[in-house]
Amino acid sequence: MELHPLIANRRSPRAFDPDAALAPDVLEALFEAARWAASHGNTQPARFVVGLRGDDTFQRVFDVLRPGNQTWAVRASALVLAARATTDDRGPIPNTEFGLGLAVQNLVLQAEHLGLITHQMGGFDHDAAARAFGLPADVVPVVVVAVGVPGDVGLLPPDLQAREHAPRVRKPLSETVFTGAWGNPLLPES
Numbered sequence: 610m611e612l613h614p615l616i617a618n619r620r621s622p623r624a625f626d627p628d629a630a631l632a633p634d635v636l637e638a639l640f641e642a643a644r645w646a647a648s649h650g651n652t653q654p655a656r657f658v659v660g661l662r663g664d665d666t667f668q669r670v671f672d673v674l675r676p677g678n679q680t681w682a683v684r685a686s687a688l689v690l691a692a693r694a695t696t697d698d699r700g701p702i703p704n705t706e707f708g709l710g711l712a713v714q715n716l717v718l719q720a721e722h723l724g725l726i727t728h729q730m731g732g733f734d735h736d737a738a739a740r741a742f743g744l745p746a747d748v749v750p751v752v753v754v755a756v757g758v759p760g761d762v763g764l765l766p767p768d769l770q771a772r773e774h775a776p777r778v779r780k781p782l783s784e785t786v787f788t789g790a791w792g793n794p795l796l797p798e799s
């Protein structure tokens with residue numbers, strides 16, 4: 610059965626258009642999508658710090674990225690530091706990383722729907738990111754999401770150019786979806 614095109618077509622490219630900017634209504638749609646994600650007891654742990662290329666926030670998020678990510682993320686239209694709030698007025702929030710993940714996936718799929726590309730990065734200095742923006746002790750950075758417009762693959766270093774159009778690969782469902790007993794596949798082959 611056919612997958613939804615937003616899921617089938619999403620990938621994590623590195624070729625961003627260095628001249629593209631995101632309009633305010635686009636930014637609103639991205640974070641509105643994130644806002645409507647499910648979360649444990651509707652605790653809504655997702656928090657975001659957003660830099661737009663050319664502004665000071667973008668530069669400070671960029672500065673904490675690993676050098677390998679900086680080579681291409683420099684051309685993104687936005688760098689979004691995604692963090693999880695671990696407590697609220699009722700105490701510790703359960704499943705905060707899960708909740709943030711759902712919110713980020715909503716953002717990513719909304720971006721795909723708008724013709725944008727996204728690339729999530731765990732490769733950054735988490736402590737430096739927390740310091741750079743004065744995150745409270747109970748707010749933990751998790752990923753930076755580069756968001757932008759598809760650009761010229763030729764602007765990437767040769768090794769990254771090859772990866773841009775490489776086939777996406779996944780484990781077969783027979784290795785990950787079981788029934789009856791662990792390791793017994795629900796579905797024959799995928």
Ligand SMILES: Cc1cc2nc3c(=O)[nH]c(=O)nc-3n(C[C@H](O)[C@H](O)[C@H](O)COP(=O)(O)O)c2cc1C
Pocket residue numbers: 619620621622678728729730731732733752777
């Ligand atoms: C939590 C997380 C952290 C990631 N960190 C990085 C990273 O630091 N640098 C990078 O180039 N890609 C990073 N990626 C992208 C993954 O490598 C990519 O999603 C994976 O290879 C699957 O490819 P696809 O998204 O194109 O389907 C990360 C993705 C996730 C979800």
